[in-house]
Amino acid sequence: MQMEPIAIYLFVSALFILVILKIKTTNSSSKLPPGLWKLPIIGNLHQLAAGGPLIHKVLRDIAKKHGPLVHLQLGHVSTILVSSPEIAKQVMKTHDIVFASRSQPLSAKIISYDSANIGFAPYGDYWRQMRKICVLDLLSTKRVQSFRSLREEEFSGLATLLASHAGSPVNLTQMLHATMLGFTSRAAFGKKYQNQEKFISILCELLKVGTGFNIADFYPSIKWLQDITGLRTKLEKLHLEVDSLLDEIIDDHIADDNNNTSMHEDLVDVLLRVQNDRNYEITRNNIKAVILDMFAAGTDTSATTIDWTMAEMLKNPSALKKAQEEVRRVFSEKGYVDESNFDELKYLRAVIKETLRLHPPAPLLLPRLSRERCVIDGYEIPQKTQVLVNAWTIGRDSRYWEDAECFIAERFLDSSIDFNGNNFEYIPFGAGRRMCPGMSFGLANVELPLALFLYHFDWKLPNGMKHEDLDMSEVYFGVTVRRELNMHVIPIVSKPV
Template sequence: MESIAIYFFASLLFILVILKIRSSHAASSSTSSKLPPGPWKLPIIGNLHQLAAGGPLVHKVLRDFSKKHGPIMHLQLGHVSTILVSTPETAKQVMKTQDIVFASRSQPLAAKIISYDSTNIGFAPYGEYWRQMRKICVFDLLSTKRVQSFRSLREEEFSGLARFLASHAGSPVNLTQLLHSTMLAFTSRAAVGKKFQNQERFISILSELLKVGAGFNIADFYPSIKWLQHITGLTSKLEKLHHEVDRLLDEIIDDHIAVDNNTTIMHEDLVDVLLRVQNDGNYEITRKNIKAVILDIFAAGTDSSATTVDWAMAEMLKNPSILEKAQEEVRRVFGEKSYVDESNFDQLKYLKAVIKETLRLHPPAPLLLPRLSREKCNIDGYEIPHKTQVLVNAWTIGRDSRYWEDAECFKAERFLDSSIDFNGNNFEYIPFGAGRRMCPGMSFGLANVEHPLALFLYHFDWKLPNGMKHEELDMSEVYCGVTVRRELNMHVIPIISKPV
């Protein structure tokens, strides 16, 4: 983080001499009295210095701001006028009452480069193209039926992980690292099918591309200064990595086209699905669109699921009584079968409650992907100008003590007799967002969380290494792109309870 801070303040100092920004700031000040309240702002940089000084965990800094300035507040992030909402009531205004007004997306430079000029699902501007791709995702690509079709892949990949853990029983293993590598392997097979010639190269370059793309970029806060995109060197690095990923994606698509594919619909990988939809002619999909969506699947489908499993295991290890209850349930449900079977997952009520509670306290993206107002509007008497960026702090909302008793405590039981679900109808609980821009990959992600957790609970007992006590487990956070992981990898000792 120190290098990022140095880069940030050096860039900031450079920008201070740019007179062009002064005129833009002056022009925007005339409407400031109609905006929501917010922390004091400096000329030119606005509130950027306060975010940087507050530390790397931006969602916590913003929570502190909202306690002082209210549930809806204004931040000036360089040139980017931003509204932050931090309560279920204001989130409902943005994602339901005026959902259509806030249905578009901000366009960070990295997203434009990585996702073929923002033609993926996550960052595509609201319009006919986005509606078309959303429909393809919901009904073809990531439907419940499609997610179920990957059941055998999940069983194969996660059972392989369980066998690895069994072979290292009694010794410490890096569960965090194992989860991410296994989730990446599963996502690769689901997305592009069988192992291809340059798969390891593809995964390595793609991981680097996503890592670089998630880094701090001062140009995103001054989008009107086009040359600023190039002096940092980030643009050229992203373009070079993306060019290599693009070449490898072309190889994958060409391989799929070249094969005389008699694959049944229920055994298609995601490239097969997109090519079939393209050939059907009902939607206008280009090769670049296909590549953008596949990259979306890798970016969203790997890190968030692995991180959620990691947090769930950490919370259960820190709360042994919850771990025992979850183990008892899983072993009772699968005891007669002697193996974990997805057909019985509906009976795992307590495990599902553990997952819900994990996502309440640790939403994969504490700040939901930023929305963009499509027109001037009004929230709670405040004027929100056209093209204002809107951030929803899902992390703060999930810890709102008005809705959650003992909000900072991990209590899976709170969800056992609760009607609250993931579908975006309860605005005190929005780990996947809500409204039109709600995450379309929710079912895909949840299936990849339930399966490994059920395996871990059924087959193994768990100990922390070096005599560490459960209350000593470090739960500190760190950002990895838009996702917040545990700062320290989780090293644990698996002990076989049921043979793998």
């Protein structure tokens, strides 16, 4: 009987401690943004998987129900979902430095030499150095302009190829991707290499494998998951092959040593020159990581944007007619298309802007990572929280865009909204410190082929298809979203190529 008071005391004390812990846990979690109910271990992964393969639309539906700032538990990865311009501004401007780092998926670590590229490098001295190299040397306005003759040669060649198939259906999607890869190869390497076709083939397979769904990324502390899926082995094998080919290309550039001027340097030349500059410390692997970045970010996104733009114009014949009339008027006296008069193509640029509003190449911006605790909209965002910004949803926000689901290029004709990340209702290239540094390079590769297509050709859909029947279904290819069906069209020569 003497033990009874002690037992009661211990029981009450234990109960009190449990209540306090529960209150603390509840208070801590209540500071997080609202979220969905979660299952043990997997969190919200099952809800994302059940929504279908178009994850940007699944996340759009979640935001509609739970608000513009939502907490998701993706396996072991605490994540916030951003779905409004106001919250995006807080993440990418007000607290940009806090959210300036990146998550580190397995594929980035392997493909990009331990995340040594611009896209996935963690925020710090190395990333700042590489960003500076990109802005001042690799992707500067002057550098983009230096590739003008190469662009005109490559895309005029595509126009000639289309003319040779005039009156017959062509797979424009395949042609676009092949031409864009060819241009990027020449811009990067300066000439055609013996193993260039092999390099492109292996690289495409590497990017396809590496940018898909990987369950191990949601459980980064469980290392054996990386092995049992077989993904690590496959990525490492493909990466070794690409690495060997890149070594050949770099060695060839070093041996060549032909003292190219800055106006004729290819991208490998630029990186090797920068490497010899005492102001920078970059390794051979750093150079290879940046080259792969150029291919990954610079080819698929540009070709996909052209494909979507052509699809939207074919779907909206009045827009196609206006764009054709403008291009043909601007270049009628000259008789051919070059980049010197592109500032006069107001309507075509509006068409491109509207396409990127509806179809940003990467609907979900590359995930950011919080470097420290932060408060957004009254909610606590802990350190090392992953941030997903749904640029696709933001670009269709009806509070900012009238008839948000409709293609209306005219909305941009008298608008000050641009690509530079200052208008958070329109962020196809992101904003802030981690904004895409290759924006100018990519846009130049979109404008020229579209102008050539509009100047030289009229366009018909095959098999008597009506414009309203054109399928605009989406499918993921890595982080980009393409049209599910390739673009089959009939080019009809209007102006000789």
